[in-house]
Amino acid sequence: xxxxxxxxxxxxxxxxxxxxxxxxxxxxxxxxxxxxxxxxxxxxxxxxxxxxxxxxxxxxxxxxxxxxxxxxxxxxxxxxxxxxxxxxxxxxxxxxxxxxxxxxxxxxxxxxxxxxxxxxxxxxxxxxxxxxxxxxxxxxxxxxxxxxxxxxxxxxxxxxxxxxxxxxxxxxxxxxxxxxxxxxxxxxxxxxxxxxxxxxxxxxxxxxxxxxxxxxxxxxxxxxxxxxxxxxxxxxxxxxxxxxxxxxxxxxxxxxxxxxxxxxxxxxxxxxxxxxxxxxxxxxxxxxxxxxxxxxxxx
Amino acid sequence: xxxxxxxxxxxxxxxxxxxxxxxxxxxxxxxxxxxxxxxxxxxxxxxxxxxxxxxxxxxxxxxxxxxxxxxxxxxxxxxxxxxxxxxxxxxxxxxxxxxxxxxxxxxxxxxxxxxxxxxxxxxxxxxxxxxxxxxxxxxxxxxxxxxxxxxxxxxxxxxxxxxxxxxxxxxxxxxxxxxxxxxxxxxxxxxxxxxxxxxxxxxxxxxxxxxxxxxxxxxxxxxxxxxxxxxxxxxxxxxxxxxxxxxxxxxxxxxxxxxxxxxxxxxxxxxxxxxxxxxxxxxxxxxxxxxxxxxxxxx
Numbered sequence: 001x002x003x004x005x006x007x008x009x010x011x012x013x014x015x016x017x018x019x020x021x022x023x024x025x026x027x028x029x030x031x032x033x034x035x036x037x038x039x040x041x042x043x044x045x046x047x048x049x050x051x052x053x054x055x056x057x058x059x060x061x062x063x064x065x066x067x068x069x070x071x072x073x074x075x076x077x078x079x080x081x082x083x084x085x086x087x088x089x090x091x092x093x094x095x096x097x098x099x100x101x102x103x104x105x106x107x108x109x110x111x112x113x114x115x116x117x118x119x120x121x122x123x124x125x126x127x128x129x130x131x132x133x134x135x136x137x138x139x140x141x142x143x144x145x146x147x148x149x150x151x152x153x154x155x156x157x158x159x160x161x162x163x164x165x166x167x168x169x170x171x172x173x174x175x176x177x178x179x180x181x182x183x184x185x186x187x188x189x190x191x192x193x194x195x196x197x198x199x200x201x202x203x204x205x206x207x208x209x210x211x212x213x214x215x216x217x218x219x220x221x222x223x224x225x226x227x228x229x230x231x232x233x234x235x236x237x238x239x240x241x242x243x244x245x246x247x248x249x250x251x252x253x254x255x256x257x258x259x260x261x262x263x264x265x266x267x268x269x270x271x272x273x274x275x276x277x278x279x280x281x282x283x284x285x286x287x288x289x290x291x292x293x294x295x296x297x298x299x
Numbered sequence: 300x301x302x303x304x305x306x307x308x309x310x311x312x313x314x315x316x317x318x319x320x321x322x323x324x325x326x327x328x329x330x331x332x333x334x335x336x337x338x339x340x341x342x343x344x345x346x347x348x349x350x351x352x353x354x355x356x357x358x359x360x361x362x363x364x365x366x367x368x369x370x371x372x373x374x375x376x377x378x379x380x381x382x383x384x385x386x387x388x389x390x391x392x393x394x395x396x397x398x399x400x401x402x403x404x405x406x407x408x409x410x411x412x413x414x415x416x417x418x419x420x421x422x423x424x425x426x427x428x429x430x431x432x433x434x435x436x437x438x439x440x441x442x443x444x445x446x447x448x449x450x451x452x453x454x455x456x457x458x459x460x461x462x463x464x465x466x467x468x469x470x471x472x473x474x475x476x477x478x479x480x481x482x483x484x485x486x487x488x489x490x491x492x493x494x495x496x497x498x499x500x501x502x503x504x505x506x507x508x509x510x511x512x513x514x515x516x517x518x519x520x521x522x523x524x525x526x527x528x529x530x531x532x533x534x535x536x537x538x539x540x541x542x543x544x545x546x547x548x549x550x551x552x553x554x555x556x557x558x559x560x561x562x563x564x565x566x567x568x569x570x571x572x573x574x575x576x577x578x579x580x581x582x583x584x585x586x587x588x589x590x591x592x593x594x595x596x597x598x
Contacts, residue, residue, distance in 0.1 A: 130521035150518040179518045189519040192510050197527045200499055202582040203559045209585035211491050211555075218592035219449040219478045220488040222429035224530040226593070228496045231523040232586045236579035244572040251567050256510075258560055260502045265553050273543040280535035283501040286508035287531045293517035294525070 013039035014166070017073035019066060019088060021045045021054035023133055024105050025079030026141025028174055029059040034143045037173035042069045054138040067095045075166060078104040083241035086115040093119040101163040103127045103170070107190060107238075108245035109154045109183035117158065125167040126154045126183060128190070129176055134233030147175035148295075154183040191249035196257060198239055199250070201232035312338035313465070316372035318365060318387060320344045320353035322432055323404050324378030325440025327473055328358040333442045336472035341368045353437040366394045374465060377403040382540035385414040392418040400462040402426045402469070406489060406537075407544035408453045408482035416457065424466040425453040425482060427489070428475055433532030446474035447594075453482040490548035495556060497538055498549070500531035 016032065018025040021043040032038045043060035045051045051063040070076055070092050078088055085106055092102060103125045106112050116124040131149040133140060151171035155164050168178045181189075208217060243250060267275040315331065317324040320342040331337045342359035344350045350362040369375055369391050377387055384405055391401060401423045405411050408425045415423040430448040432439060450470035454463050467477045480488075507516060542549060566574040 130519060132521060132523060149521065152518065177518075181518075186519070189511065189516065192507055193516055193519045193524050194521060196506075197503060197524050199563060200503060200560075201527060202579045203556065203563055204496060204499060205582035205586040205589075206578055207495075207552075207556050207559050208491055208589065209581060211552075212488065214585065214588040214592050217488060217492055217589055219451065219476075219480075220429060220485070220492045221589060221593035222431060222448065222493060224431060224533075225492050225496050226590060227526040227529045228500060229586050229590070230526045232582050233590075234523075234583070236576055236583050239579050240572050240576040243567060243575050244570075247567050247570070251564070253506075253510075254560065254564050254567065257502065257506050258557065258564065260506050261499075261553065261557055261560070264498060264502055265550070265557065268542060268546050268550050268553065271543075271546070273539050276542050277535055277539040279505055280501045280538050282508060283504035283531050284533070284535050286513065287504040287528050289513040290504075290507065290516055290520060291525060291528070291532075293513050294520035 013037060014074035015040050015072060017042045017044060017069035017076045018060065019044040019076065019078045020080035021050050021060060021138050022079065023136045023140045024129070025077065026054055026059045026138040027143065027145035028077060028079065029054070030141050030143035031146055031174035032170065035173040037170060042073065044069050050138050057138060057141070059138060059141060066091055070096055070100065073100055075170065076100060076102045078102065081235070081238040081241045082106040082108060082245050085112050089115050089119055089121060089124065093121055101125065101166045103167045105129055107194065107242045109186045111245040113154065113156060113183045117156065122158055123160045123163040125159060125163050127167060127171070128152045128186065129171070132234070134230050136235050144175065146171070149176050150179050151176035152179045152181055152186055154181055154186050187246050188249045191246055191253040195242055195246055195250045196253045198231050198234060199254065200257070201229055202239070205229050205232040312336060313373035314339050314371060316341045316343060316368035316375045317359065318343040318375065318377045319379035320349050320359060320437050321378065322435045322439045323428070324376065325353055325358045325437040326442065326444035327376060327378065328353070329440050329442035330445055330473035331469065334472040336469060341372065343368050349437050356437060356440070358437055358440060365390055369395055369399065372399055374469065375399060375401045377401065380534070380537040380540045381405040381407060381544050384411050388414050388418055388420060388423065392420055400424065400465045402466045404428055406493065406541045408485045410544040412453060412455060412482045416455065421457055422459045422462040424458060424462050426466060426470070427451045427485065428470070431533065433529050435534050443474065445470070448475050449478050450475035451478050451480055451485055453480055453485050486545050487548045490545055490552040494541055494545055494549045495552045497530050497533060498553065499556070500528055501538070504528050504531040
């Protein structure tokens with residue numbers, strides 16, 4: 001079989017294997033199918049109910065075990081929690097055809113890059129789409145989850161350039177804007193823009209749990225709190241893994257945040273409300289700028 | 300004029316004056332007009348552009364100064380930032396007809412209750428709808444802002460019962476569920492469910508501002524951060540006033556939160572990720588329960 005023929009299925013579209021058919025993997029399947037980017041999508045998942053649900057919704061064409069799926073795929077997308085990635089990469093390294101491209105959707109990149117490097121996987125392209133949701137599982141999947149969102153790729157010097165082009169094309173087909181960054185920079189920035197906020201939301205929800213029963217707090221819960229706590233609805237296991245993988249960047253971000261809170265607390269204690277106003281005004285202005293820039297071009 | 304006749308306009312519906320025709324006051328006007336609860340709505344605002352916009356959108360029928368509006372109204376709703384309330388109540392106490400009911404929408408209640416008590420305003424009914432938005436001004440007003448949300452009323456022993464019935468009927472007409480609470484309990488609970496989260500969101504946005512420029516962070520900004528920071532888009536002056544009015548309840552809530560963050564930080568530092576998982580799982584479960592209870596019955 002020639003390389004060109006091996007690169008695609010009968011219609012010239014790549015054969016895709018998605019490992020982990022939850023919200024993220026299922027949404028990617030839906031988006032790529034809608035964009036006619038793929039010929040055939042095979043799902044791999046430890047949970048047979050997820051596979052059944054994904055098949056029932058038409059997200060995947062068939063379910064296979066990891067090794068079989070990898071051998072028959074042109075592109076393997078790992079859409080599992082971060083903690084599962086090193087083990088999956090090790091298993092793939094034993095059975096992957098030479099042409100097959102692998103990418104992931106993990107929220108921290110340095111640990112994955114190191115694992116792939118140690119295994120000599122030059123056609124592994126580390127990726128991270130900046131999208132998600134507090135609902136998990138294939139029933140929550142939707143074709144527009146990545147539309148207008150960033151998909152960060154963090155290839156290293158050793159990453160195959162053709163593999164990068166393939167993964168870039170996949171994300172463009174899913175509606176995302178592709179950004180290249182190095183893994184260390186990615187991890188430092190997402191510690192601030194994603195990992196810290198999740199930790200803060202979990203801590204707030206836990207504080208409320210310790211303060212009063214849900215039925216007592218419910219009437220005092222507005223739409224503001226609802227939005228603020230949405231990310232505290234995220235999968236705890238996924239976030240344990242992210243904290244473990246990115247503790248080096250998350251710890252200083254958390255310390256810097258705690259220091260800022262101490263400043264607010266001191267102003268509150270001494271009745272310096274004009275000082276608080278200056279903080280709030282600076283925060284509000286920066287948020288408006290950030291949101292404007294990050295939603296520009298969003299659908 | 301008999302008391303019954305003085306209680307309502309030509310169609311038997313109360314004549315309403317709304318002081319502050321921004322998001323909150325404008326939305327109430329829209330909701331009450333849609334529900335045909337009111338005969339005529341007069342707007343009072345320091346900003347002539349807000350009055351013009353509110354009139355252009357059909358939220359108010361006319362603009363008047365506070366004293367004239369109060370003299371001709373059956374029901375006066377104060378929808379200004381908290382800091383303006385004591386001054387407004389003092390001005391109203393000089394010119395309010397005996398039958399006229401006054402209510403407010405302030406996010407902290409004890410300070411307002413004390414101000415009204417000192418002025419002998421027995422027909423003032425302290426209120427707080429659990430709704431809002433990061434957009435302000437009459438152009439952001441919408442008739443469904445309060446639909447399915449709580450409206451907390453905190454009358455005291457001295458508050459006129461008929462006045463409470465009037466304000467309750469107003470909020471029911473606007474689609475809200477009315478909850479009665481005492482002002483101190485209200486202030487303690489909203490310190491946790493609303494005031495602390497706003498402070499946390501402002502602090503996070505300010506931390507990001509100090510860490511990197513918006514254009515560098517924008518590609519790393521997902522939908523999670525967008526929701527988390529939505530409340531940091533709230534009006535800084537309004538939040539300065541709320542912090543000033545409820546510092547006594549907010550300070551211990553902030554201290555309890557900081558203590559919880561220290562616990563997270565210590566687990567992160569010693570690599571206790573299973574400990575973090577337990578925190579996250581407890582947080583996620585409580586959030587799900589709280590959200591289920593607080594949105595039950597919401598439209």
